[in-house]
Amino acid sequence: MGGAAVAVLSATRRRSTLISSLISRPARGLHEATAAAGEEKARTRRRRRSSSSRLLGSDFADTWDQASREAARPPPPPAAGVGYEPMATIIDGKSIAEDIRLQIAEEVCQMKNAVGHVPGLAVVLVGNRRDSESYVRFKVKGCEEVGIKSLLAELPGNCTEDEVVDSVSRFNEDPSVHGILVQLPLPQHMDEEKILSAISLEKDVDGFHPLNVGNLALRSRKPLFISCAAKACLELLLQSGIDLMGKHITVIGRSKVVGLPTSLLLQRHHATVSVIHAFTENPEEITCESDIVISAAGVANLVRGSWLKKGAVVIDVGTNPVEDPASDYGYRLTGDVCFEEAVRVASAITPVPGGVGPMTIAMLLANTLDSAKRVYGLSD
Numbered sequence: 001m002g003g004a005a006v007a008v009l010s011a012t013r014r015r016s017t018l019i020s021s022l023i024s025r026p027a028r029g030l031h032e033a034t035a036a037a038g039e040e041k042a043r044t045r046r047r048r049r050s051s052s053s054r055l056l057g058s059d060f061a062d063t064w065d066q067a068s069r070e071a072a073r074p075p076p077p078p079a080a081g082v083g084y085e086p087m088a089t090i091i092d093g094k095s096i097a098e099d100i101r102l103q104i105a106e107e108v109c110q111m112k113n114a115v116g117h118v119p120g121l122a123v124v125l126v127g128n129r130r131d132s133e134s135y136v137r138f139k140v141k142g143c144e145e146v147g148i149k150s151l152l153a154e155l156p157g158n159c160t161e162d163e164v165v166d167s168v169s170r171f172n173e174d175p176s177v178h179g180i181l182v183q184l185p186l187p188q189h190m191d192e193e194k195i196l197s198a199i200s201l202e203k204d205v206d207g208f209h210p211l212n213v214g215n216l217a218l219r220s221r222k223p224l225f226i227s228c229a230a231k232a233c234l235e236l237l238l239q240s241g242i243d244l245m246g247k248h249i250t251v252i253g254r255s256k257v258v259g260l261p262t263s264l265l266l267q268r269h270h271a272t273v274s275v276i277h278a279f280t281e282n283p284e285e286i287t288c289e290s291d292i293v294i295s296a297a298g299v300a301n302l303v304r305g306s307w308l309k310k311g312a313v314v315i316d317v318g319t320n321p322v323e324d325p326a327s328d329y330g331y332r333l334t335g336d337v338c339f340e341e342a343v344r345v346a347s348a349i350t351p352v353p354g355g356v357g358p359m360t361i362a363m364l365l366a367n368t369l370d371s372a373k374r375v376y377g378l379s380d
């Protein structure tokens with residue numbers, strides 16, 4: 001990337017009003033000009049809609065097939081003369097998350113002194129997917145760092161749905177547990193809805209219980225918990241001084257973990273939200289008009305520089321493994337956004353790694369703390 005204009009938002013000048021308050025702040029750095037350059041090129045890359053897609057119901061899994069093939073190509077170098085100078089502020093999620101963890105640790109300490117208890121988080125991990133195992137490790141490590149007690153139930157991939165529900169039920173009954181999560185995805189033979197619905201509403205720190213999702217969707221209701229990734233996106237925007245009211249925000253993806261709750265949460269903050277997915281025609285025509293683009297498609301390099309309006313803010317939730325013989329593990333993680341291109345067009349952007357991921361873990365710890373505070377009567 002190189003380029004002097006790239007700045008990093010450091011945690012030192014931020015002290016969050018914490019997490020659940022999520023108050024809007026003044027807008028900064030959004031430009032009105034469209035990214036006309038490259039638009040023509042983008043048109044030639046429009047994804048063809050397969051004829052079968054028209055027959056599918058809205059619950060059909062997003063596949064991004066065409067996009068995946070396109071994304072597999074390495075990004076081309078910026079065209080001479082049409083590229084923008086790097087101008088984006090890098091939103092440093094790792095450092096913002098560190099700040100938040102410090103505040104949580106302080107509050108956990110105060111709780112211990114006040115009521116003699118610390119918050120407890122229970123994690124249910126089914127099977128041995130390497131990515132899930134490492135995310136669970138991050139969660140356990142995060143708990144250790146802030147003084148939250150963690151409990152881990154590991155079940156084999158071939159266990160029954162009932163065994164997972166039993167494990168959840170034991171944690172529901174345990175008063176030392178204030179938050180429960182089942183690491184996703186579950187093995188294919190399991191009914192995810194049934195298992196997630198078994199988590200007590202009051203301990204659903206992932207916010208995936210149908211009632212928490214439903215309450216998030218209704219403006220007059222208040223969910224007990226909101227998805228950690230959705231809160232992570234919002235908190236990164238707010239802590240970067242980006243106002244949301246009336247802004248056009250495009251969310252790419254509609255999953256229960258990120259896309260859906262993020263789109264609902266942004267509407268509660270008075271943004272105008274477009275949701276695009278694998279069956280959206282000409283997605284780049286929608287992103288090109290957006291002040292903020294949040295991508296949670298799970299497709300490496302899906303969002304090109306030409307998809308963005310000049311000065312847009314970009315939040316990249318993707319963590320996609322791509323082959324990299326130079327890396328120790330033979331692969332490296334890359335986002336949904338072609339960073340090298342986007343950084344020349346956007347006014348602010350999250351990196352991968354080090355953007356939304358660490359914030360997601362921090363939000364989980366915050367949700368667990370909130371849950372324990374509610375139980376011990378320490379809520380604001």
Ligand SMILES: Nc1nc2c(c(=O)[nH]1)N[C@@H](CN(C=O)c1ccc(C(=O)N[C@@H](CCC(=O)O)C(=O)O)cc1)CN2
Pocket residue numbers: 134135138181182183184185206228229257319333352353354355356357358360361
């Ligand atoms: N029950 C849940 N399952 C899943 C969730 C979730 O919120 N609840 N989200 C994702 C995975 N996830 C947390 O579970 C997660 C993904 C990525 C990161 C992260 O910190 N990524 C790092 C890089 C990781 C690495 O180096 O290996 C980063 O972006 O910097 C944290 C959590 C699906 N399942």
